[in-house]
Amino acid sequence: MSVFHNIKEWSNITIIIIGKILFFTILLLFIEFSFSKVVRFIGSKIVNFTNFVWDDVLYEHKVFDSFSHFFSWSIGYILIKPCFKNYYVIIFYLEKIFDILFVLISLQFLIRIINSIIRIATSENSHHTLAIRSFSQLLKIISIIFCILVIIAILTKNDLVSVLTSLGAITAIVILVFRDIILGFVSGVQMASTKMIKVGDWIGIKKYNIEGTVLEIDLSSAKIENFDKTITSIPTYDLVSTAVTNFEVMRQKNIRRIKRSILFNIQSFHFCNSEKLKKLKHIYLIKNYINKKQQEENVEYNMNLNGKRLTNIGLFRKYALEYLHKHPNISQTETLMVRHLEPTPYGLPVELYCFAKTSESINYEEIQANVFDHLLTAAKEFNLEVSQVFAKKELKW
Template sequence: MQEEFDALQSWLQQHPDIETVTYLALLLVGSWLANFIVKKILLRGVLTALTYTPAGPDVKMIERNIVARFANVVPALVIAYGIASVPHLAEEVIIVVNNVCKAFIVVTVARGLSGVLTVINAIYERRPDSHERPIKGYIQVVKIAIYVITAILVIAALIDRSPVILLSGLGAMAAVLMLVFQDTLLSLVASIQISSHDIIRVGDWIEMPNLNADGDVVDIALHTVKVQNWDKTITFIPTKRFISDSFKNWRGMQQSGGRRIKRSLWLDQQSVHFLSEEERKALYRFRLLRSYLNDKQEEIDKWNQQLEEAGKEPVNTRRISNIGSFRAYIREYLSNHPRIHQEMTLMVRQLEPTADGLPLEVYCFTNTVVWAEYEGVQSDIFDHLLSILPEFGLRVFQHPSGLDMREMTRQLKSTDDTLTN
């Protein structure tokens, strides 16, 4: 066997080109076997180690080929150290191959570290409170730093120079780098402020009208914040805009457990009047008004008894009004409503009269923050109030419609026909 090997070696030495190709082939096969073996061993070892950690065996690590990226360092090392053993190669070729292998190792390690950072972020997002303090922006900053350092080391390896030489010239390029990475630096500062001051979180409902954004925050990255609007469209907002522009965050409402109802009924002011005795007695049919009517009538009687005989004309006395009774009814109705939050502000007030009528504003909070449920509660309340309004002798104000004009024309025509006849 030894004699055959010596004979083969002697024959190869007599044919230098074939010898060079043979050694190169053996070097490539050896690097491939080393890569294959290391991948199997390293992959099995990593998965075994992960089973003893709180994260458990992370499938995402396999999906991102992190182990494969790090294992690719081995064949590069085999080629880098074995290329010098290949006979009949020029010194320049050996130097070029070594430099390329070094650059490849740097890039491979950088890609592996990037994958590790991605997995760290994925594991962190499993935590229930991860949306309160997202780290995705910081992860992206570290990745940028890794790739910048990688670019410097790769260039230094390819030109066979020390990276210190490149770094010494980097100071002169600082102004250029500041200009190139201006948005990144601003976004980094904005991300730090957003995180430290808890300005927005994933899951927050935000409104930014100047950017047509109105929906839930679904992702916070270094440069952009992703918002899914209620119409299912997606708006990407630069992170720095949350520091420079104003916006509304509905998180406080969602955490309070109550959502505000603030809507007015516009009443026809000509329908406002004092209640007659018959109307007042008719309102006793309302269970919610009995206590109010009794207390109010007692208060008014005491006031009127203090008037002298000359001042007891109806214009000088106090009387119960239909709008006051209706306001009291709304307040009692809301106080007994099962879907109204009784621990929050509840009031019914008159606003300044306008040409469109007298606004009677309902101000209260529902005990739900779910949008569909909130709209249902609000609609049910105003359905009832609009329907019960005529019982108090009040009318809702609205501008004349086409039907009103036709009815008015018909009545005028009927009056003219009567006068003519």
């Protein structure tokens, strides 16, 4: 009879406890719902009333919702003892659960604040964005690790110092695991302080044979959009430790270098006689140059090699230089020259070194193509032959 009585008593206690827990849960959800509605309403009014950008960002990232969680769960924590009076075990475990929830809510609030700061910072396309992004991601990682340690301390009934002391033995392992993150953070701060690279820059990295626009620089990796629309991800610290070419200054000046050569057959080089010079005088760009040279010394009667006889390759080089000086799409304020490179077994390269007045790829290629179309065709007027080197194919029988 006593056993039956005990079972009935435990059943009643269990039903009462379950009822209290259901009532407490419903009450907590009602408080949470009410506070979230009130806080969102107040937050929307503040956002609509002010002209600031930061409050809009905070509202979008639900920072105000985290405030409502603090209020509602604080009221729930206060109601634990009145609702579960004399049930000390349940009170103990519920307080533990609420302590952990407060830690998680604090973590959520901090992460939302960090995301809002990143959003505000990235709207300003500056080098400081990189440092803020790297620092914020590092702060997120540290916050998560700290919250995990606090939860462990709550569950094990130890203080935080004791937990940190017990984890000191695995510090080397932690450093090894987060090696890339630490290097990425240091690299991000270095790039921001020296203004080397920022999001949106046009860069090239020979090590990886990539060239494109920087889309994102995070704590551990950087994303680069190549010109073929593919995405390449590289470690962030490679942007500091590897040779990186930054074309952003060129794009800001709206110029782009042309550095290409034409290979001429040396067998086609010769001195120009009076008849040839008379014919070339009809070319406006070198007419004055030929007259000046003829005044310095009478080329007609100076037929020996010791004289200052003009050559077809020399006249062409002068013509190409004057052509670039007169070209409307070639910058006259930057380096501009036409020079001979070292002779090769295939001929003599004549290189054009100048800058087009654009950094946009399509316009640049159009200008470069027009320049070489003209000069390759004009070379025929000087009786110059452009070398055409063909690879010999080995015949296999």
